[in-house]
Amino acid sequence: MKELERIKKQILRQLIKKPSTFWELINYQDSHITAFLQAIRELIDENLVEYKKPFFRITDNVNAFPYKDSGCLLCSPFSKDSYWKEILDKFLEIVKDRPLPTSDFDQGFIRPEDTLKRTAFIYERGDLEDTEIFILGDDDLISLSMALTGLPKRIVVVEIDKRINKFIKEKTQEIGYTNLEIYNYNVINDLPEELKKKFDVFVTDPVETQKGLKLFINRCISALKGEGSVGYMGFTHREASLEKWYNFEKFLIESGFVITDILRDFTTYPEEENQWEDFYRTYRIMKEFDLELPNVDWYKSCFIRFEVVEGPKILNIPLPKNIEELYFDDEAWATPLPSFLEKNKE
Structure with missing residues (x-):
């Protein structure tokens, strides 16, 4: 758009x-x-x-959806308009029986209210209504929070985990939103041709290794229509140094984007709900220092918006040569070892 x-x-x-x-x-x-x-x-x-x-x-010629104020998304979200509170209540009910994270795909979901905060922020920026939205990986189930608004023209989810795909499909039918499509997809592979240059907006939470990060975003960029299209992503300071941020910002600029918004620690990964205590057994941080399991929700993510001002360009980037290089680098100290890699190391 x-x-x-x-x-x-x-x-x-x-x-x-x-x-x-x-x-x-x-x-x-x-x-x-x-x-x-x-x-x-x-x-x-x-x-x-x-x-x-x-x-x-x-004038009388206007047919538009009235603005729904989501409140201050940092301090008192959904406090100004019952519209968002009603959607939150529905979303909390829908995701109660969601699939739990698996270490095989480096999964973990943010708090449901934070998922809706992301949706509301996308709405505030004018990127939700009547837009075609591409989502790469959706263990946060943001597609369902968007579907509950009924505002997007089209939503396409590409996700490797068939459990999540099945869950989204079933819940979308319950919601009654008919414009959501799901693809079983591995980011290592090229994006299907029918999905290239078709979308106004993308949303993703990429892995944060140098190669994996750029691979995820490159796949998403290839889905965008062109100038004025936008991307949203989660990005942390837990497993991404300032040098990694710097290199990624250069990558975005070279790809034709400008960063418009960074919401620091906008979303939180809840320890209890993710039920991922066993993941810590293979975390590097637990091997580097004698630590107990967390007593607070400590893993947080920023939310970034960037917009195409030129192009966008699909840059030639070095691809991960295997799954281990996709998921791990020198800063991936809180990433679980996939079960199949753990068996190989035994």
């Missing part, structure tokens, strides 16, 4: 709630003043908005 179209959508969904002044309205869109004013002028020319000092108003 082009930036200007996203701005216009943000403007309309606010104006459908109430007439607003220029100075009020600018706070409900994401672009710079000149682009904002261009969007306003185009909406007036399209007879969707009218201006009578000091207010902008929608």
Whole structure:
């Protein structure tokens, strides 16, 4: 989706709630003043908005979903509009019997409320409504939280774990959302041709090794339509040094992106719900120092948004030569050893 179209959508969904002044309205869109004013002028020319000092108003020609305020997603999420609280309640019920993480795929899910926080943030940026969304790996089940809103035009999940794919398919049918597709997919393989250059938005939580990180994002980039398309990803400071962040930011810039948002430690991985105590047996950190199991939820992830300003370009990158190189590097100290690799080392 082009930036200007996203701005216009943000403007309309606010104006459908109430007439607003220029100075009020600018706070409900994401672009710079000149682009904002261009969007306003185009909406007036399209007879969707009218201006009578000091207010902008929608005309009778507008059919838009009113803006739903998700509140402060850092301090008091879902506190301003019952819409989001109702979706959270439904989502919590849906995911109660979700598949538990397996070490074979380096899995672990964030708190359900954090999954919806991500969905709400994507909505706030104008990237949820009437967009085609590509999700690489979905043990967080963000596809279901999105489906509960009914706002995306299309959602496609590509995931290696058939348990998760089966779960998403069943729950999507319960929700009644009909525009979700699921592919059994291994990131080592090229993306199917029918999924390339088809999406406005991607969401992923990549492995954080140097090679694995770029491989995940390259696959996602190949799914994007072009200029104005956006990516969202989780990225930690637990297993990613500043040097790794620096190298990844250079990779994004070379691929044609600009980072627009970084929400530090936006999401948390709950120890009790993940039931992954056995994973710690193979964590490198437990071998480096004599530690007890955690008594708090300590593993957190940032949420990053980046947008295509040129291209995007698919860079030639060195691929992991095996699963071990995909999952492990010198900073992967809290990544479980897959069961099949553990057997090989015995």
